[in-house]
Amino acid sequence: xxxxxxxxxxxxxxxxxxxxxxxxxxxxxxxxxxxxxxxxxxxxxxxxxxxxxxxxxxxxxxxxxxxxxxxxxxxxxxxxxxxxxxxxxxxxxxxxxxxxxxxxxxxxxxxxxxxxxxxxxxxxxxxxxxxxxxxxxxxxxxxxxxxxxxxxxxxxxxxxxxxxxxxxxxxxxxxxxxxxxxxxxxxxxxxx
Numbered sequence: 001x002x003x004x005x006x007x008x009x010x011x012x013x014x015x016x017x018x019x020x021x022x023x024x025x026x027x028x029x030x031x032x033x034x035x036x037x038x039x040x041x042x043x044x045x046x047x048x049x050x051x052x053x054x055x056x057x058x059x060x061x062x063x064x065x066x067x068x069x070x071x072x073x074x075x076x077x078x079x080x081x082x083x084x085x086x087x088x089x090x091x092x093x094x095x096x097x098x099x100x101x102x103x104x105x106x107x108x109x110x111x112x113x114x115x116x117x118x119x120x121x122x123x124x125x126x127x128x129x130x131x132x133x134x135x136x137x138x139x140x141x142x143x144x145x146x147x148x149x150x151x152x153x154x155x156x157x158x159x160x161x162x163x164x165x166x167x168x169x170x171x172x173x174x175x176x177x178x179x180x181x182x183x184x185x186x187x188x189x190x191x192x
Contacts, residue, residue: 034152034181041149041187044089045114048075048147049189051084056192058082062118062145069073073093074116087115091148093187115148149187151175160186 005015055078056062063077075088094112109115152175160173176187 021103031181035177038152038175038187040089040092040126041114044091045149045187045189047085047089047146048078048114048116049191051078052145052147052191054084063116065116065118070117071113072111075113090114091149093152093154095154116145117148118145145191147174147189147191148172151185151187152182153184160184 052062063074065074072088076083077082079086079088090112091114094109111158162168162173164170171190172188173185175183175187177183179185
């Protein structure tokens with residue numbers, strides 16, 4: 001009487017094949033998750049920028065952020081009393097908004113929202129001589145507001161600014177997937 005079954009060699013070959021397939025599939029799955037987070041960040045920031053512009057059309061100014069308080073408080077005027085947005089999204093790449101073990105984080109952003117600044121906030125709530133100053137994150141005469149997300153490198157933005165002399169001097173380096181999925185740069189949008 002002969003017994004039917006798999007030999008040890010056959011089982012080892014099957015396990016090896018499964019291991020090879022898993023080693024191919026897992027990185028692709030992780031990259032797909034990162035691409036999805038990038039798409040979400042771009043979409044969230046686009047939605048926030050549209051809400052900022054609708055607010056400006058109604059009130060002839062962008063939402064105030066004075067005094068500079070928690071980041072979540074800066075968005076309150078986009079949800080109350082008029083709902084320009086149903087809810088304010090969180091940055092999927094800002095997983096530890098107050099953790100300083102990997103570098104400086106935004107102390108005003110304990111919940112992980114996208115950063116929102118206006119030129120007035122960057123220049124001390126005044127339209128004086130420094131209003132169009134190029135040494136802020138708002139190069140001379142180009143922008144009134146900025147929305148910033150960490151991006152896949154999860155690097156804090158002060159390390160990612162174009163140097164003086166560059167065409168975009170003073171602006172944050174924008175993330176570009178063509179430089180590599182985990183390349184440096186922030187997901188950033190300036191307006192108007």
